[in-house]
Amino acid sequence: MSQEQWNAVDRYLSDLFVGSDPALEAALAASDAAGLPQINVSPPHGQMLQVLARSVVANGAPGARKILEIGTLGGYSTICLARALPAGGRLITLEFNPKHAEIARANIARAGLADKVEVRVGKALDTLPQLASEAPFDMVFIDADKEGYCDYLAWSLKLTRPGSLIVADNVVRKGAVVDPASPDSMVQGVRRFNQMLAAEPRVSATAIQTVGAKGYDGFAVAVVVK
Numbered sequence: 001m002s003q004e005q006w007n008a009v010d011r012y013l014s015d016l017f018v019g020s021d022p023a024l025e026a027a028l029a030a031s032d033a034a035g036l037p038q039i040n041v042s043p044p045h046g047q048m049l050q051v052l053a054r055s056v057v058a059n060g061a062p063g064a065r066k067i068l069e070i071g072t073l074g075g076y077s078t079i080c081l082a083r084a085l086p087a088g089g090r091l092i093t094l095e096f097n098p099k100h101a102e103i104a105r106a107n108i109a110r111a112g113l114a115d116k117v118e119v120r121v122g123k124a125l126d127t128l129p130q131l132a133s134e135a136p137f138d139m140v141f142i143d144a145d146k147e148g149y150c151d152y153l154a155w156s157l158k159l160t161r162p163g164s165l166i167v168a169d170n171v172v173r174k175g176a177v178v179d180p181a182s183p184d185s186m187v188q189g190v191r192r193f194n195q196m197l198a199a200e201p202r203v204s205a206t207a208i209q210t211v212g213a214k215g216y217d218g219f220a221v222a223v224v225v226k
């Protein structure tokens, strides 16, 4: 199995399940033009985030009404998630880098989602404590610095309610996650995160490996049960 094959299958799945999407394509083009790193979720993964957001029940109806994202970049995953929101729904996304936030705001506006999405600039550990009045969130997507994932999980648990969904990106890191001696601080961050998530009694959780246009990595998904 090769990256070439994963790319071909990702194209096949994107064509089937995502198709031509001018707003997402424009967001990627603007992000590339601004020199942002190409570490956004892939089209099928973005679509999966949207499906998950639509599957969460909030106020007795399908669809997350309040979504929190930690790590915006150019707003690609933000757009995927925000499209799942019902009328009156809201997404808050946290981004450390002001340039990323500016590009994301433009991409989100171009996608017609400016009225539903707020990009808050700052280190997530500084902006998360200001979210108490917006809680509980029906879904959290964790995708910022991997070293902070345990802190982001602790905050996610504070800011959600039973039935909320917590999803985290990049929990496999090309398989390096199995190496306890890895010198990579991102690998150590996701190792601590996976361990914390697995031991957390307030969630039912798992993690899965993924391959595709973004290489070999994985997602963790957890539902808050109490």
Ligand code: SAH
Pocket (backbone or CB within 6 Å): 039, 040, 041, 070, 071, 072, 073, 074, 075, 076, 077, 078, 094, 095, 096, 097, 100, 122, 123, 124, 125, 143, 144, 145, 148
């Ligand atoms: N969710 C995006 C990708 C996010 S990449 C997508 O799939 O489209 C990770 C982002 O987290 C980067 O933009 C980076 O600047 C941001 N980040 C890194 N450390 C952070 C921190 N401490 N607080 C908030 N954002 C942070």
Ligand code: DHB
Pocket (backbone or CB within 6 Å): 039, 040, 041, 071, 143, 144, 169, 170
């Ligand atoms: C990397 C990939 C990501 O999806 C992300 O959110 C952050 C970093 C990376 O490969 O470095």
Ligand code: MG
Pocket (backbone or CB within 6 Å): 039, 040, 041, 143, 169, 170
């Ligand atoms: Mg990621």
